[in-house]
Amino acid sequence: MKFINQIEPYLTEHEVAAVSEYLRSGSWLTEYKKTEEFEANIAEFMGTKYVVVLTSGTVALYLALLALDIGAGDSVVVPDYTMIATPNTVRWAGAEVILADVERETLCLDLDKIQLRENTKALMYVSINGRSGDMARVAEFCRANNLHLIEDACQAFGSKWDGRKLGTIGEMGIFSFTPHKIITTGQGGAVVTDNLELYEKIKKLKDFHRTQPGVDIHTGIGYNFKFTDLQSVVGIEQLKIIEHRIERKKAIYNMYQDGLSGLDFVEFLPANLDQTVPWCTDLILKDVTQDDFVTFLKDKNVGSRRFYPAVHTQEPYAQSQDPFEAAADLAPRGVWLPSSIGLVDEDIQYVIDTIQYFG
Ligand SMILES: Cc1ncc(COP(=O)(O)O)c(C=O)c1O
Numbered sequence: 500m501k502f503i504n505q506i507e508p509y510l511t512e513h514e515v516a517a518v519s520e521y522l523r524s525g526s527w528l529t530e531y532k533k534t535e536e537f538e539a540n541i542a543e544f545m546g547t548k549y550v551v552v553l554t555s556g557t558v559a560l561y562l563a564l565l566a567l568d569i570g571a572g573d574s575v576v577v578p579d580y581t582m583i584a585t586p587n588t589v590r591w592a593g594a595e596v597i598l599a600d601v602e603r604e605t606l607c608l609d610l611d612k613i614q615l616r617e618n619t620k621a622l623m624y625v626s627i628n629g630r631s632g633d634m635a636r637v638a639e640f641c642r643a644n645n646l647h648l649i650e651d652a653c654q655a656f657g658s659k660w661d662g663r664k665l666g667t668i669g670e671m672g673i674f675s676f677t678p679h680k681i682i683t684t685g686q687g688g689a690v691v692t693d694n695l696e697l698y699e700k701i702k703k704l705k706d707f708h709r710t711q712p713g714v715d716i717h718t719g720i721g722y723n724f725k726f727t728d729l730q731s732v733v734g735i736e737q738l739k740i741i742e743h744r745i746e747r748k749k750a751i752y753n754m755y756q757d758g759l760s761g762l763d764f765v766e767f768l769p770a771n772l773d774q775t776v777p778w779c780t781d782l783i784l785k786d787v788t789q790d791d792f793v794t795f796l797k798d799k800n801v802g803s804r805r806f807y808p809a810v811h812t813q814e815p816y817a818q819s820q821d822p823f824e825a826a827a828d829l830a831p832r833g834v835w836l837p838s839s840i841g842l843v844d845e846d847i848q849y850v851i852d853t854i855q856y857f858g
Contacts, residue, residue: 521729
């Protein structure tokens with residue numbers, strides 16, 4: 500029997516054809532026209548003025564901080580439940596991480612749990628699995644406290660709050676295109692913004708701080724975080740069927756929810772699928788350990804993945820006191836189920852039947 504992976508990229512013959520055509524075209528593989536096209540297509544989909552595609556979501560977060568001149572002597576608010584890249588980029592920039600607990604219903608930052616300091620310059624709002632809290636309140640909180648709002652929307656491509664795309668509400672929205680995301684280019688990330696100044700700063704930072712592309716005059720210290728056209732060719736094809744990709748993610752979530760909701764050892768977080776595009780179906784275990792559940796499924800040829808541990812439990816962020824109740828409680832009980840866009844209904848039904856048998 501085949502093994503059902505927790506996630507795998509969804510690629511079609513369209514990507515194969517587009518990549519072969521591109522490779523035969525004599526192009527250089529490096530960032531050029533195809534990347535411009537990919538950026539323009541993302542901008543159109545997001546409804547923002549500017550998009551910069553970068554080598555990863557992590558790099559996109561880092562350059563967003565640098566573009567805002569955040570560094571040594573500053574601090575940035577980060578949720579205690581997120582992928583480790585979020586706090587790491589704050590440390591890369593030389594700033595201090597202020598962790599805050601998350602809401603139980605969304606796993607996103609709980610505004611009531613934030614302890615701001617005098618040197619706090621920004622808030623990184625992470626829309627975990629396409630969910631978000633009240634973004635009007637988040638934006639107002641940042642405005643009232645003079646904080647920059649960076650949206651880490653790496654898990655929220657296509658998701659919305661109140662009809663507005665997540666990633667377009669803060670000054671900058673950050674996305675990731677790794678294979679488990681809604682669209683993938685292998686590695687890759689993007690910053691979307693309506694702010695011309697931030698856009699231009701990020702464009703320079705990614706290209707050695709050149710005054711203009713191709714001109715070897717440098718007005719600052721930059722990096723080489725340029726993308727490749729080879730990857731953009733894949734991204735362009737993935738975006739062409741974005742509506743299908745989104746609908747399939749929602750359908751998978753619905754099928755799991757219908758099939759598993761009655762079980763007493765699993766709990767679903769609220770998800771409004773009109774707004775949320777779950778990158779993976781997530782569930783919270785009750786009276787069952789993550790290890791027992793994941794191992795049981797693996798023995799039955801089903802891949803699953805444990806939630807990230809709460810940030811404060813990771814060595815570089817270890818804190819002696821533990822005030823992060825929601826993250827500390829939910830992170831060790833959360834699991835992602837197989838959620839690839841290419842899964843057929845029979846596969847999902849098999850996973851559901853297997854989990855029912857576990858009970
Ligand atoms: C919330 C969040 N932030 C940042 C990242 C980092 O993105 P990347 O892996 O593209 O560097 C991820 C990746 O999964 C993520 O989920």
